[in-house]
Amino acid sequence: MKDIQIVFSNETKIIELDKNEFNIEKSVFNFYDLADLKELTTQTTYLADIIGVIQDPNLIISRFTNKLHQQQSQMKFYIFDGNTYVRVTLWDAFAEQFHETLMEDFEKSFIVIIICARITLWQNEVDVSNIGPTSYYFNSNHHSAVHLRNELKFPQFADIMNVKKLAEPTRTLTVAKINQLGEEDIEVRTATACL
Template structure:
């Protein structure tokens, strides 16, 4: 059975038959947001061609169960409409769209078709957004590392209606761009970020709206990414571009960005004594006989640590601190000399999740003996 490719169908006929995957779908509402206008679908075929399809409101009951994201369908008997020049916010770079009619048939394929990709992206570098901002004929796909983020915020818009938003910043190796998600997408972002594994998080924002924004105080025009109805985000998605960026995070490609605020501890806390009795389930790769000897250098000693308190320790109540020195504690009649870590051991750990910047294996080479205090000669 032959199928038409999305790149070949046109408005000259309605007797088309395609075999496509539903990449994602979303409800369409009018500007007043009152009544459901239709269902929107992003389709993708085995030739990696994508196209927007639309199910009008009067056909939703017939097809609402047919629209399952990720599934593959055989769709036949539909019309193809050419976009008008003024049609904005298209979810994909295409000049036409599919319109379901009362004659349209949509049959789900039970077995997945591995020849049809799971998704489709047309990425823009963040530096390119300056040239295309406010030109929203087509929405944009972008990718970046979450660098900074703010808590979910409540506000009242100019129409007196309550809204929520979340602001964060994404970066690539050269450019940082602010992002604002609104309403349900803001809430979804906050929830997904809490569950995400792998930090810092690499995020794909598909079909994003890119505009210029001018600050009320400094009046500086900035690029801002926000969500439209068709926007969807993916955190740490399985995609070659994500894997490439993850590899670069381990190099100096991102050296001008500090991701420490995005590194979250995922470990349990133990005392030195408790470490001795941990079972084999806690074992990690490494020298099995080293850890206890290292810990014995600080066991049963009154030591003080010089810590750096960062924003995340205050704002996010993080209990992970960067230690930059250690010294032995005595009574107030003695002075102490700070023992600073060597230059080689004081490396940032911005690409290592769940880990302090101060490594425990550094302690074995430290001298914990405090030299006698030097006393100045008293004046006669």
């Protein structure tokens, strides 16, 4: 007989059921806060489950030929959990399937759960990407998704989410141009090249 350990936390809820009833959740996740993902970028052992609101409804797939002359697909977007934005980069068939499912009914697919995601650091920014076991759920009835959906009803949440225009392309600026930036450019993403 195998020993089984059941762990209870302060989030554990006990519900008394009738003799012939039982309730086992369909899906169980171990979500990381998006703000805590950076610590996972230095290791390759653990994958992460994450949840967030897709920021940009106009998601597109880039198709290109890589340096090995192979066709690849890539989809980039940001998700937001109420506190933190994180970039998601999906690749190849997984990106194509994700995009197709999302476009079927975007209004119902606003909240995404990505499970078994690989967390890396790309251009000094946390990046969530897919590998073999990665999967996703749109518009889940999981209690965390329900909580996030309820948060979306508050105007403050939508205001915070819309402050950053992360889908805008990064501009490359000279030091002289940076000195000319005004208050309206506070949320603009820029990159500077030393020439």
